[in-house]
Amino acid sequence: MSSTSLNKKQCELTWDRLPAEIRLLIFKALMQDGCTLARLATVSREWQTELERYNFARIKLTPSRLVDFSWMVHRNRALVSYIWFCLELDNYDCTKCAPTTNSFSITDTDHCPITTAFQILFSVLSTWDLNGDLILDISIYSPSDSEHWFKYLTFMPDTLGGGGGIEQMILDKASHDPQHGWVAGFRHSAPSLTAIRKVFHGVMEEGPFDSEQSEYQWWDQLPSVPAVTSLLLRQQNRRRWKPDSLAHMFARFPRLQEVHYEPWREWDALQRDTDRRYRYLFESIRRFNNNLKRLVVFENFNQQYPTVMQRFQFGEDVYQCDSIRNPAPAVSRMIALASLKLEHLAASFIVDASHFFEIEPSWEWPNLISLVLTSKVLTPDDNPIDIGAMLQAAAAAAMKMPQLETMEIWNGRKGLAALFKYQAFRDIQEARITWRGTWKLTIEPSIIQAWEAVVHRHDGWRFNLVEERLDEAAIKSHGDAIHDLMLSSEVIRPVSLQQIQIEQKALEGVKTV
Structure with a gap:
């Protein structure tokens, strides 16, 4: 027997003799260390089993990995309990961070249309067995969103990170960028109306569909995905989903038991139209998501944005924005009706x-x-x-x-x-x-x-x-x-609350006049 084989055998015997509690502590330490764990799976069969359980439990999925996704998880898909589906939009430079025209299109991501990405994702997940629960967390953003006016934005999975480390990262990015209103680590001037509209632009608002009805028909033809039991749409998604579109998306999840929906309030006269669409969404949830048990809806806001919106005129449009949101009675009533079975x-x-x-x-x-x-x-x-x-x-x-x-x-x-x-x-x-x-x-x-x-x-x-x-x-x-x-x-969501508090700390030195 070679010395290498002997040493490996001795290592395995020593590992097996450790109490289960000690072995669990070692695994936890490795997982929190931030090192690459894949190569450690060769230590032993037990290490492989435990590390695969950890590696496959929570998956970040981007459009570029969609093609190989089914192959990557084929053997271990029963271990997958959380998928963070990241539609990272194209990067943009300073000429587009506050565009002077309505150039806000966000149809494509990684040169892959959003529609294609959802088509592949739903097709793959539609074949999954109904083993346990599966959380689908959908994010749509551009990495450039946090490089210009909104340096306090963070895009994270649904887990709490180290608050202090994140805050330091934001401070480093915002140390001095007068072009985007940041001076000596503080935001000295507020972003323009167009900069705000850029990050709050609607998903698929400018394509690829000829009409809203054709978009809804497209959602309706996607494969049904019974494996998904929880859906997360967190506040870090400033890009806006049309509530009508979400109603058709939700209908593709017949076993949906939990929804966490954290939209942002509207900043101008569109609020009335959005409230009408909210009624459609919650009526649809009441009628078609019969397995839903938990519904958490949090309409986020920033108290400084209304001030900005009231100060600007865009083309011939004059924007009116209430400083305090006035909820529509009809929306409250529809949510009350949707809650009767929850x-x-x-x-x-x-x-x-x-x-x-x-x-x-x-x-x-x-x-x-x-x-x-x-x-x-x-x-x-x-x-x-x-x-x-x-x-x-x-x-x-x-x-x-x-x-x-x-x-x-x-x-x-x-x-x-x-x-x-x-x-x-x-x-x-x-x-x-x-x-x-x-x-x-x-x-x-x-x-x-x-x-x-x-x-x-x-x-x-x-x-x-x-x-x-x-x-x-x-x-x-x-x-x-x-x-x-x-x-x-x-x-x-706890991570969303952390992000709100980090954003507020970053803005405490802002000057808006």
């Missing part, structure tokens, strides 16, 4: 709880366990009568939710954070109302009585009221509000 719903800023709780007598939520909504009336300047009416309507709705464990109604922006929370603790037979905010809410006896009626459905339960005050100076954005309010239910 177990978990979180809808932030796209709805208002005051509209959501305008319910019909026949509505019931037999399976709903948690509900999270925002309401713009939760401000210290609003009429206390309106706040009380909304919270009493919430209690009336809770009476129709027999499985309800948590209801949270909140609001947040710079200098403002507010949360009204109802919790039912079945194990200790206690219900609790919590008010947490940057201002004190006087909870009137009528509100207490309405929620006591909810608690009295459970004989012998205790009822407690907790009030906590937050420092408004610490709330720099809605991201800080989410963090400090300590919401029980997830309203946004």
